[in-house]
Amino acid sequence: MPRQAGLRILNNLFYCEISMQIRKNYKKADFMTDRAKNILGEVFGYSEFRSHQKKIIENVLKKRDTLVIMPTGGGKSLCYQIPALIFNGLTIVVSPLISLMKDQVEQLTELGVSALFLNSSLSTEEYGRNIDLLKKNKVKLLYIAPETLLMPRTLSLLSSLAVDCMAIDEAHCISEWGHDFRPEYRQLSDVRTRFPSATCIALTATATQRVREDIKSSLGFDVSNEFIASFDRKNLFINITSKDNPVSQTLDFLSSHSGESGIIYCFSRKQVDDLYRTLEENGYSVKPYHAGLTDKERAYNQELFIKDDVQIIVATIAFGMGINKPNVRFVIHFDLPKNIETYYQEIGRAGRDGLNSFCLLLFDYGDIQKIKYFINQKSETEQRIANVHLSALLQFAETEICRRRPLLSYFGENYPANKCGMCDNCLAGDKNLVDITVLAKKFLSCVKRTNEMFGINHIIDVLRGSQSQKVYNFEHEKLSTYGIGKDYTRKQWFHLARQFINKGLMIQDEKYGGLKLTEKAYDVFKGQETVLGMIEVERMANVKKKETETEYDYDRILYEKLRKLRKDLADKAGVPPYVIFSDKTLIEMAVFYPRSKESLLYVYGVGSVKQKKYGSYFLDIINSHCKEHQI
Ligand code: ADP
Numbered sequence: 048m049p050r051q052a053g054l055r056i057l058n059n060l061f062y063c064e065i066s067m068q069i070r071k072n073y074k075k076a077d078f079m080t081d082r083a084k085n086i087l088g089e090v091f092g093y094s095e096f097r098s099h100q101k102k103i104i105e106n107v108l109k110k111r112d113t114l115v116i117m118p119t120g121g122g123k124s125l126c127y128q129i130p131a132l133i134f135n136g137l138t139i140v141v142s143p144l145i146s147l148m149k150d151q152v153e154q155l156t157e158l159g160v161s162a163l164f165l166n167s168s169l170s171t172e173e174y175g176r177n178i179d180l181l182k183k184n185k186v187k188l189l190y191i192a193p194e195t196l197l198m199p200r201t202l203s204l205l206s207s208l209a210v211d212c213m214a215i216d217e218a219h220c221i222s223e224w225g226h227d228f229r230p231e232y233r234q235l236s237d238v239r240t241r242f243p244s245a246t247c248i249a250l251t252a253t254a255t256q257r258v259r260e261d262i263k264s265s266l267g268f269d270v271s272n273e274f275i276a277s278f279d280r281k282n283l284f285i286n287i288t289s290k291d292n293p294v295s296q297t298l299d300f301l302s303s304h305s306g307e308s309g310i311i312y313c314f315s316r317k318q319v320d321d322l323y324r325t326l327e328e329n330g331y332s333v334k335p336y337h338a339g340l341t342d343k344e345r346a347y348n349q350e351l352f353i354k355d356d357v358q359i360i361v362a363t364i365a366f367g368m369g370i371n372k373p374n375v376r377f378v379i380h381f382d383l384p385k386n387i388e389t390y391y392q393e394i395g396r397a398g399r400d401g402l403n404s405f406c407l408l409l410f411d412y413g414d415i416q417k418i419k420y421f422i423n424q425k426s427e428t429e430q431r432i433a434n435v436h437l438s439a440l441l442q443f444a445e446t447e448i449c450r451r452r453p454l455l456s457y458f459g460e461n462y463p464a465n466k467c468g469m470c471d472n473c474l475a476g477d478k479n480l481v482d483i484t485v486l487a488k489k490f491l492s493c494v495k496r497t498n499e500m501f502g503i504n505h506i507i508d509v510l511r512g513s514q515s516q517k518v519y520n521f522e523h524e525k526l527s528t529y530g531i532g533k534d535y536t537r538k539q540w541f542h543l544a545r546q547f548i549n550k551g552l553m554i555q556d557e558k559y560g561g562l563k564l565t566e567k568a569y570d571v572f573k574g575q576e577t578v579l580g581m582i583e584v585e586r587m588a589n590v591k592k593k594e595t596e597t598e599y600d601y602d603r604i605l606y607e608k609l610r611k612l613r614k615d616l617a618d619k620a621g622v623p624p625y626v627i628f629s630d631k632t633l634i635e636m637a638v639f640y641p642r643s644k645e646s647l648l649y650v651y652g653v654g655s656v657k658q659k660k661y662g663s664y665f666l667d668i669i670n671s672h673c674k675e676h677q678i
């Protein structure tokens with residue numbers, strides 16, 4: 048591939064240029080930290096380190112083993128990429144997924160950093176060429192699959208080179224307690240002994256204590272070198288709303304997100320196919336993704352999404368591992384996820400670029416019974432664990448307080464504020480908390496009069512005066528509570544019933560869903576207890592206002608022009624558009640209208656190499672746009 052080889056040579060030249068510039072600028076204050084900061088700006092085009100990045104980089108530069116726990120999109124890669132540019136020797140990055148390696152190498156190459164990968168996807172020729180570059184010490188970062196690294200010939204080659212750092216990405220793969228155990232990862236501690244002067248940095252987004260301990264002990268780490276970032280993803284707007292008419296709710300949502308990239312997760316393949324067809328019929332740019340498609344179809348649909356050729360992916364949970372697309376603007380859960388950890392991982396795929404992104408969960412009380420049914424098929428121990436997960440998820444979904452509090456507390460973190468301002472509950476405000484004692488009395492007495500044998504559905508039928516056969520079979524139309532709840536919709540009663548359970552006024556049978564009253568219910572009857580809660584109203588209206596607010600008010604016409612240019616450049620170079628510039632970079636251009644090469648360097652994500660490579664194309668568009676609109 049002559050194009051790639053050419054690019055690589057060019058990039059090596061760029062890299063030399065950068066390091067010369069850095070050396071020149073910092074002859075006097077040649078401190079590691081300053082160099083790190085300088086590289087952050089020069090190469091990556093960012094002005095500030097994010098939380099912990101600076102300390103982590105300093106720790107690695109001091110050649111201390113380091114464990115990094117940071118959520119998806121937190122900025123883990125820079126923690127080893129910047130030291131790699133400062134160390135004289137090579138940095139080896141162990142990564143489990145070929146797609147991630149390719150993505151990282153593409154991005155680094157665009158930044159003018161000499162990086163390459165070794166894995167089974169390379170042809171013999173490409174492999175040989177990469178080995179050659181390594182032997183000539185032309186490489187700063189080598190991404191490698193664990194099984195490739197463990198091959199004796201790879202090990203002996205790498206042992207002959209100066210290796211300064213070994214980064215272990217997705218380090219939870221080391222642990223049998225993680226969700227993605229890879230046996231080869233276990234052998235990495237042995238590999239370390241082959242590189243005595245290399246320091247080790249392990250990175251993961253998995254927060255569980257058990258996995259952390261496993262990583263440290265398996266790699267022989269010291270406790271003091273652990274960095275745990277907050278799991279709060281501030282730019283994600285969290286909204287949970289009850290599932291009413293999911294298709295029209297989804298269409299409604301999409302109509303206010305036109306042109307944005309997003310993922311919709313469904314429970315089953317059939318649902319994926321149905322929803323995909325509906326969206327396509329409605330004119331959306333959309334593709335399906337699930338295990339029923341061939342590998343080729345899946346890879347193709349994923350590629351279209353990554354390259355911004357397709358806007359929406361409707362997928363089962365199988366989608367998302369190994370994609371690094373930073374401008375995913377929304378994630379919709381069409382169905383209830385399995386547990387909070389899965390949910391958080393999935394919504395974590397939105398907004399990696401730090402721009403506000405939207406997470407919508409359509410919550411159906413009926414889904415709970417479905418999940419309970421599946422849980423009941425499991426062994427006793429598995430049931431216990433699954434029930435704990437489910438009740439944590441329900442607690443989160445049904446909470447009336449800021450959603451970040453139960454969410455982060457699940458990950459062992461104390462959310463310090465009362466309100467985040469970025470969830471539906473915070474926007475709804477306290478005013479929705481009303482006295483629902485009368486409604487509680489109606490519901491609870493209906494439970495009592497039907498002899499505490501029935502589930503929520505049936506009680507609502509009786510309250511709303513349903514003509515269903517089941518009601519007549521039990522002669523429940525004769526009860527005094529029959530038809531006394533017609534003022535509220537079925538959905539509102541469901542929501543109320545869940546609150547009564549949450550408040551301990553009644554309990555629900557795990558297996559069959561039957562309701563029973565508690566002592567507290569009798570206090571309500573006696574008038575000794577007031578019940579405060581929420582009556583569900585359509586909350587999407589005020590939520591919509593918030594979500595469309597962005598950090599800046601930018602020139603949308605210019606933004607679209609820049610986006611088109613970016614797509615053309617990306618297609619020409621055969622990379623995804625975000626590898627050229629992120630959305631945030633384009634937005635800043637459409638806010639500040641940089642007119643010269645120098646001012647372009649102040650824009651987020653524009654480093655010196657990209658400025659030289661692409662600056663003039665973007666400046667041309669900005670300048671002619673400004674002329675046209677007399678800006
Ligand atoms: P992770 O590996 O933790 O999921 P990444 O390393 O992919 O996250 O970083 C997510 C995004 O944030 C990337 O686009 C990255 O370039 C960007 N980023 C990282 N650090 C900074 C920073 N200090 N300032 C601005 N953007 C950053």
Ligand code: ZN
Pocket residue numbers: 448449450451466467468469470471472473
């Ligand atoms: Zn909140």
